[in-house]
Amino acid sequence: MPHDLPKTYDPAAIEDRWAAYWLTEKLFSVPAEAQGSPAPFTMLLPPPNVTGRLHMGHMLNQTEMDILARWHRMRGDPTLWVPGTDHAGIATQMMVERQLAAEGTSRQELGRERFVERAWQWKSVYGGAILDQMKRLGASVDWSREYFTMNERLSVAVKEAFVRLWEQGLIYRGNYIVNWDPVQQTAVSDLEVTHQERLGSIYHIRYPLADGSGSIIIATTRPETMLGDVAVAVNPDDQRYQALVGRLLRLPLSATYDGAEREIPILADSWANPEFGTGAVKVTPAHDPNDYAIGERHSLPKLTVMDEQARIDLPGSPYHGLDRLAARDRIVEDLGALGLLVEVKEHSMSIGLSQRTGAVIEPRLSTQWFLRIQPLADVAVAAVEQGDIRFTPDQYRKTYGEWMRNIHDWCLSRQLWWGHRIPAWHCAACAQITVARNTPAACADCGSNALSQETDVLDTWFSSGLLPFTVFGWPEQSPDLARFYPTQLLVTGFDILFFWVARMIMLGCWFMKDVPMPDGSERPLAEAVPFREVYIHALVRDAEGQKMAKTKGNVIDPIEMVSRYGTDAVRFTLASMASPGTDIAFSEARTEGNRAFANKIWNAARFIFMNVDRAAEAGIPVDMHALGSMPAIGEDAPLEAQWITSQLAATAAEVSRALEEYRFHEAAMLTYQFFWGDFCDWYLEIVKVRLDFADANKRAGALEALTTLLRTFEAALRLLSPFMPFLTEELWHALYTGAPPAPSIALSRYPTEQDPFPRVPGVTQRMKSLQDLIVAVR
């Protein structure tokens, strides 16, 4: 019997069951048809990496999105929430390599083809685990539309996007200085480099003039790069050096690999800062971005002196084969022996580290593929400035704008094996490049068939940046694309504002402006944007407000929390702390409190069901399905009935208002206060005395009270449902004794200010007097 609930709420007993039910019944699948119906509410789930497990940040993200999705769905909006996972190039490749290392083998030993196979195996195991965890959290996504960023369909779209950009002249390939990760041996973008303040040394080194008439002292933090020096620059306005400009220096140590000491010029360049060091700066175009720029300005040669692993690459030299740091020590030593090391000082500097591997980034000259970003950035700036995309909190609009206005070309290529391979083919005969959607039979230039495909893959964020339209079938003009693009809202963390949000805006606006509207008209920018709104949430920290990190050992596993307190309690905790713009200090104590809240609701249901049963025993069964057609609460109804229904209406209105502005904490607290404070503490206590079915004289009143109680409770469950989907689903079905009016409470309607009960004016004041009286008596 559904009314026979255990005394204590046990989430584990019901959550798996409902998660499976929502899945098998495909409750949240949305067809593309239904033209002319209300505008859909569409969201794209930020795809988790297939590298491992979900963390608290994912759970916060999914909780917020799920609350909004369920709320919109219950308000009657066709709601589509698309889930998926990301192949996460570097991150996944590293995991697989680590796994191989544990097996005593390596990527190189396996070869590209078999390595990629292994990566796919990894994906099916760990990608699957992540999806299972999402299901456990109750995310009301449309599983029929689930994607993986390297699926065949998405691969086609990625190639199409790349080829189009190439055809538009926006992609170029060239030898430029890039951020090089010597551990993964790949280029990474500026965003993938994190900077850390570290105390190092600055070395003052004497470079003698070629004619022996004197010397100049340069300052450097990376003496090993002097092997690739091609000049020394001084500021044109620097009085100290004006006479030396144009003269030649003999580069120390260069005789060891060049036969004789190489002569390099002193040149004037305003980059040299007279205030810094000695005012004279060595120029190494192949190993420093600033020096590269100087080299370009003065047409200097670019000498590469390090290999892919950041070892000195100068055959014949005593430094050959040494790691850059070992080489540094050796060079400093040698300079000292030569009497050319003038001074070594401690120096605090910002050092670039690879976000993924932690390796010190080595600026390196290499051939890479770039996207000319300015035209895309211009459109992306316009979209936000015109208000076609709105940020919450608004401060991120500014952050975004500043980044977008100072953007650099995007290095798209990665020297990895796991990822979308660049659709370009090199001709062995004429060395030309053929970029094509499908493997070309012959070189587009000379017709030779000696073609080999480019070995580089694309930056992961290139494919994920296309997702808002590729998930809906682009480049096909599919019904999904027509119906669901642009998406309504993106919910994500600030950590991927530039990586992902900004890229989606650029690529979405750029490609979609060329796709006509469903009626054939030209697409305005407001309809080309990938989403109309962005809600950016903060970080989930531990209870002490510390950032969670494996090294600190304070990482909280959401799945563990869920199995201990129930998904609803954890969700509610996150929601009740999710204030826009503020980090969340996840507190287990608070989660316990919310588990108590779930238990409170559970027991309120038990009390109500007990009375329904008592009424039935007294010969007055209540038909839940008939409650909707009962007259509304009138002025002749008891005060507490008028009051609780008014409170419900007011709360429903306020919750909706809070959710409209993404004030999750407020929405959650409102439901909490209504349910516990108003409904349980006051209303239930007062109504208890009326529920006397034994006394025939009181039966009419008792039945009326029970009716209002049931109607209010049923509406309260719906009010709470987006926040606590499992518990409310269970109780809602129980309330209807297993025969509910809809397959799920998620498909019922959200309470509004009018529905189910209109507010009664003045009742709050009258109730307040009664409450004051009762408190006084106590």
Added chain:
RNA sequence: GGGCGGUUAGCUCAGCUGGUUAGAGCGCCUGCCUUACAAGCAGGAUGUCGGGGGUUCGAAUCCCUCACCGCCCACCA
């Protein structure tokens, strides 16, 4: 070097566009197994809202300033 956020009860945090005795959870104190719930009920204590100055009839809330904490961005050897 730019930019942003924070500083409110013992702890973790709310307090939106300024308005009656500043709130929540947990913790603490007192009394209750009242037949929905001890993961509960009733009651209680606790805050010169970081310091200073200003605007206002009125400021935790707006402005200035100082202090401390945190974050983001940036090619200064």
